[in-house]
Amino acid sequence: MAAIPFGDMKRQYAALRPELDAAAARVLASGWYILGPEVRAFEEAFAAYCGAAYCVGVGNGTEALYLAMVALGVGPGDEVITVANAAVYEPLTILQTGARPVFVDVDARTHTLDPALLEAAITPRTRALMPVHLYGRMADMAAIIAIAERHQLPIIEDCAQAHGAAFGGQRAGSIGACGCFSFYPSKNLGALGDGGAVVTNDPELAERLRTLREYGWSPRYYLVAPNGINSRLDELQAALLHAKLPHLDGWNARRRAIARRYNELLAGLPLALPELPIDDAEHIFHLYVVATPRREQLQASLQERGVGAVVHYPLPAHLQPIYQGLAAPGSLPVTERLAHEVLSLPIYPELTDDEVDAVAAAVREALA
Numbered sequence: 001m002a003a004i005p006f007g008d009m010k011r012q013y014a015a016l017r018p019e020l021d022a023a024a025a026r027v028l029a030s031g032w033y034i035l036g037p038e039v040r041a042f043e044e045a046f047a048a049y050c051g052a053a054y055c056v057g058v059g060n061g062t063e064a065l066y067l068a069m070v071a072l073g074v075g076p077g078d079e080v081i082t083v084a085n086a087a088v089y090e091p092l093t094i095l096q097t098g099a100r101p102v103f104v105d106v107d108a109r110t111h112t113l114d115p116a117l118l119e120a121a122i123t124p125r126t127r128a129l130m131p132v133h134l135y136g137r138m139a140d141m142a143a144i145i146a147i148a149e150r151h152q153l154p155i156i157e158d159c160a161q162a163h164g165a166a167f168g169g170q171r172a173g174s175i176g177a178c179g180c181f182s183f184y185p186s187k188n189l190g191a192l193g194d195g196g197a198v199v200t201n202d203p204e205l206a207e208r209l210r211t212l213r214e215y216g217w218s219p220r221y222y223l224v225a226p227n228g229i230n231s232r233l234d235e236l237q238a239a240l241l242h243a244k245l246p247h248l249d250g251w252n253a254r255r256r257a258i259a260r261r262y263n264e265l266l267a268g269l270p271l272a273l274p275e276l277p278i279d280d281a282e283h284i285f286h287l288y289v290v291a292t293p294r295r296e297q298l299q300a301s302l303q304e305r306g307v308g309a310v311v312h313y314p315l316p317a318h319l320q321p322i323y324q325g326l327a328a329p330g331s332l333p334v335t336e337r338l339a340h341e342v343l344s345l346p347i348y349p350e351l352t353d354d355e356v357d358a359v360a361a362a363v364r365e366a367l368a
């Protein structure tokens with residue numbers, strides 16, 4: 001059997017080469033490379049795609065989270081509630097603002113913030129809520145919004161894995177105070193380098209974000225904010241992202257079709273499969289994640305059979321040695337169990353049905 005890599009960025013480039021080459025050539029010849037017409041055009045298109053009024057392009061998804069918090073006034077002495085199962089992007093940036101991350105466990109079925117545990121984590125110091133739409137599935141925004149409204153707390157949606165995902169018909173990023181996106185190359189909408197964005201319906205928040213992404217200048221060379229950074233989406237990435245955007249819905253549909261096929265082929269195995277939501281248009285399957293206590297064995301067997309499978313993520317934030325003291329080991333039991341059990345199988349739009357079948361067959365053999 002031919003090897004099936006976990007990801008293969010060359011396939012997408014090959015499929016879109018004329019469009020991407022033309023976009024890149026246009027920017028190279030333009031003589032304007034940072035914050036120009038390409039960024040403005042992409043911001044407008046991506047805001048419209050998300051169903052939000054504004055989009056502010058930034059350097060990457062991590063800086064999008066940092067800038068969103070600073071723009072909302074998060075700082076020293078504050079607490080921001082988030083989850084611990086999405087690598088460390090959230091606690092890292094919360095700590096950068098001077099605030100303290102407070103972790104809530106996740107729902108075992110959806111791997112997203114468990115709203116039943118949210119209210120108990122709110123204190124007088126809580127300044128914002130940061131749910132993560134992990135693997136392409138949105139957190140339970142209805143329940144989270146109800147709690148946020150009761151406590152008058154802004155929601156910062158981490159949409160880095162949720163380009164085009166929706167909840168109750170509303171797209172990721174358009175529901176909370178703002179939504180933060182990463183355009184890391186392997187994302188559902190990926191740049192050919194780093195990129196990120198914050199989308200929002202709030203004109204004042206958008207204006208503050210524009211100031212903060214460029215040192216804190218307003219106007220140019222006049223500093224009005226002490227905690228700005230240099231975090232600009234560049235013209236080249238904006239042009240490439242804009243060329244890719246019309247393909248996003250088709251890619252997301254293909255990812256859902258692959259997920260459905262995996263679910264059919266893997267049914268009956270001792271393996272927790274991702275649930276296909278009733279309206280499956282809402283899940284965009286950035287990752288297809290199964291769970292089993294025999295994860296290490298499964299991953300090793302797949303590797304022997306040439307199938308790439310990756311753990312997202314092996315060490316929850318509160319168990320990172322460097323974050324000792326943020327939350328006690330054992331305090332997030334679902335997060336901790338899933339970290340030992342989750343395994344992501346290959347899922348990208350260019351994966352062929354034959355490859356999906358081969359991956360599923362390899363999983364069956366490995367668990368036989």
Ligand SMILES: Cc1ncc(COP(=O)(O)O)c(C=O)c1O
Nearest residue numbers: 060061062086089160182183184
């Ligand atoms: C959930 C989540 N949040 C934030 C980020 C950070 O984005 P970036 O890598 O663009 O900084 C990522 C991706 O890397 C992510 O998956």
